Amino acid sequence: MSHISVLLHETIDALLADRHTGIYVDATFGRGGHSRLLLSKLDANSQVYAFDKDPQALAVAAELAQQDPRFHIIHASFADITQELNARGITEVDGIMADLGVSSPQLDQAERGFSFMKAGPLDMRMDNSQGQTASEWLMEIEEEQLANVIFQYGEERYSRRIARAIKNAGLMTTTAELAEVVKVAHPKWEKNKHAATRTFQAIRIAINKELEDVEHFLPQSVDLLKTDGRLAVISFHSLEDRLIKQFIQKESSLAEDNGWGMPQQQEDTRRLKKISRVKASEQEVKDNPRSRSAWLRVAARLSH
Template sequence: MAAPHETVLLHEAVDALVSSPAGLYVDGTFGRGGHSREILSRLDEKGHLFACDKDEEAEREALKLAAHDKRFTFARDSFAALPELLKARGLGEVDGILLDLGVSSPQLDQAERGFSFQQDGPLDMRMDRSRGESAADWIASASEQEIVDVLRDYGEERYAKRIAGAIVKAREESPLTRTAQLAAIVRDAHPRWEKHKHPATRAFQAIRIRVNRELDDLADLLSLALSVLSVGGRLVVISFHSLEDRLVKRHFRDMSRGPQLPRNLPVRDAESGAQMRLIGKAMRASDSEVSDNPRSRSAIMRCAEKLA
C-alpha cells in the first residue's frame, strides 16, 4: 500500500510565497495538493491560485479541488509552458510561483509507475503517461554513448560507462521492460556500492530526469519567470538533488548580481542591473520534519523576489 504523501516544507514555502491575500499565485507542481491547499487557506475571496502538473493522478485530485473552490484553476501540463497557460486563461502577471521539484511519494510507491527500483513494475517513469517515450522505449533506442552521458550528467554516476555497457549487452539478449530487470543489471555491473544506498539509485534518477525533461523544464521556467512575475513577486523552489539546486542557486545568484562590472566602479544599487533579490538563506527541513518524513532530508528551498 502506498504511503500517504507528506508535503515538504509546507508552511515555510507558503510563508515565503504569499505576500497578499488578494494575490494571484502559481503552484507549478500540484502533486497531491498539499501546498495548493495551504496557499488557498491564506487567500481571501479576491485571491486566485493557478496550478499545473504533468501527472494524471495529480489532475484528478486537482479537479476535485477546483469543483469546490472557484479561486482555483488547474491545467495538466508542464510549468515550462506557464506563459501560454496563463494567457489561455486570461490571467496576467502573478505574485508568486512555487515549484516542489522531483518525484512524489505516491509516484515512487506505485510499482505500476515504474519509478522505483525497489518494486517490480513496467519500466515507464513518465510523469505524464499520455505522451512521450517511456524509460523502456528510450533504453531500447538510445546509443551506448547516450546512455553513458545521461547516467553521468543526470545521475552523477561514476561508473556510467560500465553500467551503460551492461545495459546494452542485456538489451541485445532480450528487451528491458521491467524495473526489476534494470535494477538487477545495474546492481550486478556496479563495482562499488555506497553504504545505505541501492546501487541503482543514481541510474534510476538519471533515466527519470531524461524521460521527463526535468532539468530542461526547470531551466525553461527559470528563464521565463521574470516575464510572468509582477514586481515584488516571488519565485520559491524546493529541490531534492544537487543538479536541481545548482541550477536554481546559480540563476538566483546571477539575477541578484546583474551584469558583472569592474570592481570599485561607483554604481548605486538601483543602477546595478540586478533583476531579483534573494529572500533569506537556503532553507532545509527541520529535524522534526525529517524525523516524521525521511524523504524531506534532501530538500532545500530557495526564494528570490523580482525587482522593479
C-alpha cells in the same frame, strides 16, 4: 507511504510574505498540499493556478477545482507557464512556487515504474499518457549517450560500465530487470543506497526532461512576477538546486567589471533579491525522511 508535502508552511509563508490576496501559481500540483494551504490563507477574490503533467494528480486537482472556484488546474508542464497563463488572460502574478522532482505517490506505485524498490513496468513517465517509456528509450539510445546521461544526471562514476551492461541486456520491460542489471554491473555502491539509485534518477530526469523544464521555467517565472512578488522553489538533488542557486545568483547580482578595474557604465539589470534558503527541520526529517535532501530557495521580484 502517503504523500506529505515537504517544507509546507515554510514555502507558503515565504510565498505570501504576510499578504492574503492576489494571483498565485503552484507550478507542481502533485497531490495539492501546497495549493490547499495557500487557498486557506487567501481571500475570496484571489486565484490559484496549478500545473501538473501526471494524470493521477490532475484527477485530484479536478476535485479541488469543483470544491473551490478560486482554484484552476492546467494539464501542462511548468515549462509552458507563460503561454498557458497568457491563454487564460493572466500576464502577471503575485507569487509562484514549485516543488521539483518525483512525488511520493509516483515512487510508491509500482505500476508507474519509477522505483527499483518495487517490481513494475519500466515506465518512469510523469505524464504516462504520452511519450516514450523508459523501456523504449533505453532501446533507442546509443551506449555512449546513455553513459553520458547516467554520469551527468546521476553523477554516477561507473556510468560507462553500467551503460554497457544495460545495452548488452537488450529489451527490459520491468524495473526489477533494470535494477538487477545495474546491481551486477556496479562494482561498489554507497552504504545505505541501492546500486541502481543514481542510474534510475538519471533515466527519470532524462525521459521527463526535468532539468530542461526547470531551465525554461525560471526566467519565465521572473517575467511573470509583479514587483515584490515571490518565487519559492523546492529541490531535492544537487543538480536541480545548483540550477536554481545559479539562476537566482545571476538575477540578483550586478554585472561584473569590464576587466580594466572600472565598473561598467550600464543600467542595473538585477531582477531578483535573495530572500532565504531553508532546509527541512530535524522534526520534519524524522516525520518524513524524504525531506532530508530538500532545499527551499526564495527570491523576490525587484521593480520592473
